[in-house]
Amino acid sequence: MKNALMAGVAGLALAAGGALAQVDEDAPQGGEMVVTYQDDVATLDPAIGYDWQNWSMIKSLFDGLMGYEPGTTTLRNELAASHEISDDGTVHTFVLKDGIMFHNGREITAEDVKYSLERVTDPTTRSPGAGFFGMIAGFDTWNAGEGDGLSGIEVLDDKTVRITLSRPDATFTHVMALNFASIVPREAVEASGEDFGREPVGSGAFRMTEWTPGQQLVFERFEDYHRAGVPKLDRVTFDIGLDPTVALLRLQNGAADVPGDGIPPAQFLQVVNDAAYEDQIVEGGQLQTGYITMNTQMAPFDNVDVRKAVNMAVNKDRIVQMINNRAVPANQPLPPTMPGYAEDYEGYDYDPDAARQMLAKAGFPDGFTTELYVMNVDPNPRIAQAIQQDLSEIGVTAEIRSLAQANVIAAGGEQDQAPMIWSGGMAWIADFPDPSNFYGPILGCAGATPGGWNWAWYCNEDLDQRAADADAMVGDPAAREEAWRQIYLDIMEDAPWVPVFNEQRFTLHSTNVAGDDSLFVDPVHIPVNYDYIHAAEAE
Numbered sequence: 001m002k003n004a005l006m007a008g009v010a011g012l013a014l015a016a017g018g019a020l021a022q023v024d025e026d027a028p029q030g031g032e033m034v035v036t037y038q039d040d041v042a043t044l045d046p047a048i049g050y051d052w053q054n055w056s057m058i059k060s061l062f063d064g065l066m067g068y069e070p071g072t073t074t075l076r077n078e079l080a081a082s083h084e085i086s087d088d089g090t091v092h093t094f095v096l097k098d099g100i101m102f103h104n105g106r107e108i109t110a111e112d113v114k115y116s117l118e119r120v121t122d123p124t125t126r127s128p129g130a131g132f133f134g135m136i137a138g139f140d141t142w143n144a145g146e147g148d149g150l151s152g153i154e155v156l157d158d159k160t161v162r163i164t165l166s167r168p169d170a171t172f173t174h175v176m177a178l179n180f181a182s183i184v185p186r187e188a189v190e191a192s193g194e195d196f197g198r199e200p201v202g203s204g205a206f207r208m209t210e211w212t213p214g215q216q217l218v219f220e221r222f223e224d225y226h227r228a229g230v231p232k233l234d235r236v237t238f239d240i241g242l243d244p245t246v247a248l249l250r251l252q253n254g255a256a257d258v259p260g261d262g263i264p265p266a267q268f269l270q271v272v273n274d275a276a277y278e279d280q281i282v283e284g285g286q287l288q289t290g291y292i293t294m295n296t297q298m299a300p301f302d303n304v305d306v307r308k309a310v311n312m313a314v315n316k317d318r319i320v321q322m323i324n325n326r327a328v329p330a331n332q333p334l335p336p337t338m339p340g341y342a343e344d345y346e347g348y349d350y351d352p353d354a355a356r357q358m359l360a361k362a363g364f365p366d367g368f369t370t371e372l373y374v375m376n377v378d379p380n381p382r383i384a385q386a387i388q389q390d391l392s393e394i395g396v397t398a399e400i401r402s403l404a405q406a407n408v409i410a411a412g413g414e415q416d417q418a419p420m421i422w423s424g425g426m427a428w429i430a431d432f433p434d435p436s437n438f439y440g441p442i443l444g445c446a447g448a449t450p451g452g453w454n455w456a457w458y459c460n461e462d463l464d465q466r467a468a469d470a471d472a473m474v475g476d477p478a479a480r481e482e483a484w485r486q487i488y489l490d491i492m493e494d495a496p497w498v499p500v501f502n503e504q505r506f507t508l509h510s511t512n513v514a515g516d517d518s519l520f521v522d523p524v525h526i527p528v529n530y531d532y533i534h535a536a537e538a539e
Contacts, residue, residue, distance in 0.1 A: 031535025032235035036247035042406040043197030046182035047120040056525040062182035062202030071518030089168035103207040110161040129180030131446025135169035174432035205231040205531040232534035257510040265379040284521025290427035292498040293455040305362035307495035311348035312355035327503035335502040340435035340484035367395025375425030412455035435484035456496035
C-alpha cells in the first residue's frame with residue numbers, strides 16, 4: 001500500500017480530526033504536475049495493483065461504487081447515485097448514476113459492476129485483494145474455483161445491482177471504496193489480456209495516454225468525468241528512474257513538483273529545518289505499521305520459538321533513531337490510533353540474551369542462516385543492515401536481498417521464496433480505518449495465497465472464524481473492538497511478525513502546485529490526491 005517516508009503498502013491514513021479538505025471548487029482547470037519515482041510502476045490493473053506507488057495512480061484512473069470525500073476517510077457515493085441497505089445489513093442495493101462513462105466512450109452499466117467484482121474474486125486473476133470480498137454470498141465457492149461467479153451479485157436492470165452478503169459485515173461499504181472494487185470494461189480487459197495493467201481503461205478523473213517503461217507515464221484529464229470541474233489539472237506526468245536525492249534537486253530547480261518517494265532520509269533534517277520550505281512541507285498522521293515477516297511455512301520459521309527469539313533480537317529504538325525519530329516503536333500489528341489497539345500489551349522486549357536462550361530451546365544453539373528481503377530505496381537497505389546486525393548477535397546469519405519493490409512483493413507472494421521480509425517501502429497502512437484491515441490481507445488465511453500480501457504465510461483457521469464473527473457484530477461496536485483486540489494479542493503469541501514501528505508521513509511539494517495540505521497526504525489517494533490539486537497560479 002503507500003507512504004512518503006518508507007513508501008508503504010496500499011493503505012489509508014486518517015485526516016487530522018477527520019475534517020473535510022478545503023477543496024477550492026472555484027480553482028480553474030489547467031496546468032500540470034510532475035511527480036518523480038525511483039522504480040517503475042508494476043501495474044495499473046486495479047485488481048492486481050497493491051503498493052504505495054500505484055495506489056494513488058489507480059485511484060485517479062478508476063472509480064468504484066463508493067469513494068471518499070477528498071482528504072478524509074468520510075465515505076460518499078462515487079459511481080452510485082444511491083445505496084440502500086436492508087434492515088439486517090445483508091442486502092445492499094446500488095443504483096448507478098446516469099451517463100457515467102468509461103475512458104473508451106462506453107456508458108457503464110450494472111453488468112460492468114458484476115463483471116468487475118467477479119473478476120477480482122476469480123482465483124485465476126490472482127488478486128491480492130480477493131479476500132476483502134469474502135462476505136459476498138458465493139465467495140467461498142467461487143474462490144475455490146467452483147461455480148460460475150458470485151451468486152450474491154444480481155443485476156436487476158441496466159442501472160441497478162443488488163449485492164447479498166452471506167453475513168452482516170461492518171466493513172462492506174469501505175470494501176466497495178477500495179481500488180479492488182473499481183469498475184472495469186470487460187471488452188478492454190479481454191482485448192488487452194495480461195497487458196491490461198499496462199493499457200488501463202477506467203472511468204476515473206484521469207486517463208493514461210503514455211507509458212514508456214522505466215522512463216515516464218502521462219495522465220491527462222478525462223473530459224467526460226462524472227464530477228464537474230474535476231480534475232483540476234490538465235496533466236500529471238510521472239518521471240521514473242530518479243534517485244530520491246536527484247528528485248529533490250529537480251524539485252529545487254523547478255523541474256518537478258512532488259518527490260513521490262518522499263524527502264530523502266539523508267536530507268530530511270536539512271529540508272525540514274530550512275525556513276524556505278516551511279510552506280511546502282506537509283505532515284500527516286497515518287495508520288501504519290512497519291514489520292518484519294517470517295515465513296511460517298519455511299524452516300526454521302515454522303517453529304514458534306524461533307519467531308519469538310527473532311522478536312526479542314531486534315532493537316527497534318535504534319531503527320527509529322535511524323529515521324530521525326519519525327516513528328514510535330511498535331509491539332503489535334495495530335498502530336496506536338487504531339480501534340482495538342491494546343494499550344496495556346508490552347510485547348517482546350529487546351533482550352538478545354533471552355533470544356539466544358529461546359533459539360537454543362528451539363534446537364538452534366548455534367543459530368542458522370537465512371535471507372532477508374528488502375526494498376532497495378533508502379533508508380530500507382540501511383534498516384535491513386541494522387536488522388542483520390541484531391540477528392548476528394544471536395547467531396543468526398541473514399543474507400540481505402535488496403531488490404526493487406515489485407521483486408520483493410513477488411517474492412513474498414510465493415510460498416517458499418522469501419524467509420524474511422522487511423516491509424519498509426511497502427509497510428502496511430490501513431486501506432480503511434478499521435482493525436479488520438490489518439488482518440485479512442496480511443495475516444488471514446485469504447492473504448496466504450500466491451500473489452497475496454500475507455508474506456508470513458500465516459493461517460490460523462480459528463482466528464479466521466473469530467475475525468468473521470467480529471465483523472458480523474454490526475450493532476455492538478465496543479464488543480467488536482474488544483474481539484479484534486484479543487485476536488491481535490493471540491497473533492502475537494504465534495509471532496509471525498516482528499512489529500518494528502508506527503510512522504508519521506512527511507511530503508514536499510513545489511510552489512507550482514497548490515491545494516489543501518490533506519490532498520498531499522490524502523488518506524485514500526496515498527501518497528497524493530491528484531484529482532483535486534491545482535496549479536498555484538489558480539489561487
